[in-house]
Amino acid sequence: MDTHVNGRSGAAPEPPGCTLEQGSSGEVLRLHGDWTLAAVSPQIGSLTATLEACARRVDLTWDLRGVAALDSAGALLLWRAWGRRRPENLELGDRQQALFAAWEHQEDTVPVVSRPPLGQRLLAGLARPGRAMVEPTRALLMLLGQLLIDTVVLLRHPGRIPWREISATIYVTGFKALAITGLVGALIGVVIAYQSALQLRNYGAEIFIVEMLGFSVTRELGPMLAAIIVAGRSGSAITAQIGVMRLTQELDAMTTLGLSVSQRLVMPRVLALTLVMPLLALWTIIAAMIGGIIASELTVGLGFEYFLIALPDRMPVANLWIGLGKSLVFGAVIGLTATHLGLRVQPNTRDLGARTTRSVVTSITLVIVLNAIFSIILREVGFR
Amino acid sequence: MSAERCAIRMHDIHTRFGDTVVHRGISLCVREGERLGLVGGSGSGKTTLLREMIGLLRPSQGRVEVFGYDLNSGDPGELQALRNRYGVLFQAGALFTDLDVFDNIALPLREMKRLDESLIRELVMLKLALVNLDPAVARAMPWELSGGMVKRVALARALSLEPELLFLDEPTSGLDPIASDNFVQLINRLHRELGFTLVMITHDLHTLPDLCDRIAVLADGGLVSIGTLAEVADVDHPFVREFFHGKRARRVLTAAGG
Structure with a gap:
């Protein structure tokens, strides 16, 4: 069956989950289910806690190949749990690479609101009622003329x-x-x-x-x-x-x-x-x-x-x-x-x-x- | 013939506004993951058909199924859950003028009531980067943006819920040829990366070969043809002849190598 990243068909999302297994070289955390915005959001708190607990174990191998669908929200959840870098041992599907690559290039920037300094704002606040009277009056006079x-x-x-x-x-x-x-x-x-x-x-x-x-x-x-x-x-x-x-x-x-x-x-x-x-x-x-x-x-x-x-x-x-x-x-x-x-x-x-x-x-x-x-x-x- | 997996299936759609008949029996299937273009003369009911797919308008008769759900029979909760799975890019952007760019994109995410602000902030900034907009644009108000930027912000908002289905109403209208080409490339890149199903209305012959896998031609209230550009252009119908074989069309399509 072909699975694209959003590979979900008509059915309701399959809840995301993970299981810890004993692999050949240490323990493996296998993720399964849908890791999409719609699927992760109902249980986002518990998922974050689980992922963060797992991320503290450095020896753990992460296997995402069993994930049915992954989108940037699901990837973000993992990315944040990992501390904004890929874990040492990570197994990814082909199409999942791009999603994490996107987060790698993305900085956590805060959009800034540029505000003029306080003094300037105070002055503007004082001038506003005056301007609020003068401008419309002028415009009204022009309309009358x-x-x-x-x-x-x-x-x-x-x-x-x-x-x-x-x-x-x-x-x-x-x-x-x-x-x-x-x-x-x-x-x-x-x-x-x-x-x-x-x-x-x-x-x-x-x-x-x-x-x-x-x-x-x-x-x-x-x-x-x-x-x-x-x-x-x-x-x-x-x-x-x-x-x-x-x-x-x-x-x-x-x-x-x-x-x-x-x-x-x-x-x-x-x-x-x-x-x-x-x-x-x-x-x-x-x-x-x-x-x-x-x-x-x-x-x-x-x-x-x-x-x-x-x-x-x-x-x-x-x-x-x-x-x-x-x-x-x-x-x-x-x-x-x-x-x-x-x-x-x-x-x-x-x-x-x-x-x-x-x-x-x-x-x-x-x-x-x-x-x-x-x-x-x-x-x-x-x-x- | 193999069974198609349909993201949208329309069955025998009839639409009437008073005495005006817009559609008389349209049936079509939008395959999962494909890019389908709706083409037709003005007044042929393209926009109406799109609105019926989105669920903004109820056909007078017939059935619309999106991901297997009947749009006009489900309960409101189910319909809302379904709506969260698709995004719409309206022709003029339809950005909320009260909100700045950041809040416009964040609005659908905030409405989920489950995500905390820091998560929303990161998702919004990623969407902005995805549509090639500078982070500084985040605090601009909609009326301060150029036409091409409005389209891109609207696209980012349409993508904010990670839709599996994306509707575009004339994605390149009002853009100059360069901006239009860039936008087409952007949509194609996102389609490759995110793998959504794409349904669009377009008049723009330039974008048809690049942007659509299949084309559905509407005329005289019916579906004249649906298929690849080559298949559709072969159909013998006055509108098709005019649209695909007129002087202008031949010039555009040969230039595009189609």
């Missing part, structure tokens, strides 16, 4: 406006988000109306539920909820998509073909999100109002008819414009953050994941911060 240039170019040549990309993004980020924003909006409306009704009833002031619900939902919660959902849904998707295009060199291909990445990828997404956000915010506001009115009808008995008459009367329409105006800004911010981080993905899988996460976290944080700023600036507007 590029977008401005693109806008001028596209206004001069309206034929080049990427309508198809814009409408595709509107469909994916807007239309497909209707269900989730509607659901979340309605449920938040229910919760707010219910909690307010409980408290207001204590003071006999149930009728103020109109203001509670109207102002909070229209000015603050509707636009913010919609923005947070879009940041999580579409912001991450945009970052990941552009990031993968970097990985697959599609961005390089576009540049080489003379297509502007900012015109074809960044511009349509930022524009589409800016257009979509107010619409989604309006939709969320409506859903939240409906949810709130249902809850208020059930808890304090003030239903649709009452709200329809009281709301336009007691809440100026400026509040709606404020809400929708904020959404416009939120959309632009989410679009810019997502595309900006997508373009900065390094071509490896870890960075792709990290940037996608950062895209969501950054845009949600920015939305909340901006919302607070708007609230302070516009504190005098929209109240009676």
Whole structure:
């Protein structure tokens, strides 16, 4: 039967073993079975101990010719037991020679990790937060500038406006988000109306539920909820998509073909999100109002008819414009953050994941911060 | 006819993706210790067939046996034990980007949970030497490597569990002719020394005579022919004529002395 080094057929490995026999010139240790990685690993501890005990006997002859299969892992086990040199008396099969020859030429080197000295690392550690702020800010400013240039170019040549990309993004980020924003909006409306009704009833002031619900939902919660959902849904998707295009060199291909990445990828997404956000915010506001009115009808008995008459009367329409105006800004911010981080993905899988996460976290944080700023600036507007 | 000892036996494989029929009844035997090349036009289902051999994809119908085990009936534990007996070199290397070269090669060994670190270190460094890479490469990250180095590291990782069966998906794609020749020589040397069975997909006519004992030609969803280069080239089939007797092919094959 022909046996190559890995001469095992379909059967399970034969466990490795050795027997001590009395030969013509002293004792002989005959190895048998499979001395392969798969076969030796289950009993590696006991095998190592046995081999090392045998290796201490200098007069012993090692006979490996009975071994069914030997690979470099099995050879390494023997090699280490022997103290990294061949024993005096060794009988090897032809094909086994090469395996031990390989170990003979192999030094036990430790791969070194080159680390700069401590002082340098400390300095770098101190400089990092600074650089972490400066570099992305610079890149973001450059992206904004590029977008401005693109806008001028596209206004001069309206034929080049990427309508198809814009409408595709509107469909994916807007239309497909209707269900989730509607659901979340309605449920938040229910919760707010219910909690307010409980408290207001204590003071006999149930009728103020109109203001509670109207102002909070229209000015603050509707636009913010919609923005947070879009940041999580579409912001991450945009970052990941552009990031993968970097990985697959599609961005390089576009540049080489003379297509502007900012015109074809960044511009349509930022524009589409800016257009979509107010619409989604309006939709969320409506859903939240409906949810709130249902809850208020059930808890304090003030239903649709009452709200329809009281709301336009007691809440100026400026509040709606404020809400929708904020959404416009939120959309632009989410679009810019997502595309900006997508373009900065390094071509490896870890960075792709990290940037996608950062895209969501950054845009949600920015939305909340901006919302607070708007609230302070516009504190005098929209109240009676 | 003598009974062949098959590392892989495929019996009447049918594969369909929806309405698209990829394979209609392919049966073949990969003999133990041989180097088999899969050849076929694009879309002829070479990669699909390879994935079915590896067990990444289940054929719609038919049986795949690797070392006598039916891939699609065994229990998960047995399948995993079987997987440890083969290595795969993916087309683009598929190195884990989170891990450096050393850890990429060490990963399968560490996953065995039985070997101590010093043993793993020696095995990894031997594998690096085996594929002619400098020990200093061990701490490089995958994205810092050239295309040829990625292939060699991926080969070292595929070899880390001492496989009896090695799958190569277009081993020379993306390499320049010199790097490609070196890689072919490397694979042949390892095949001689380690004695594994080799199954590969290749488009590269240059490497066919050097790298394959037998060639299986796929076309029209079936196996057109399987045999040595001379036997396969004699078959009368449009794809074979085009592939082995086109102008380009004749130039390459005569230059190779085949």
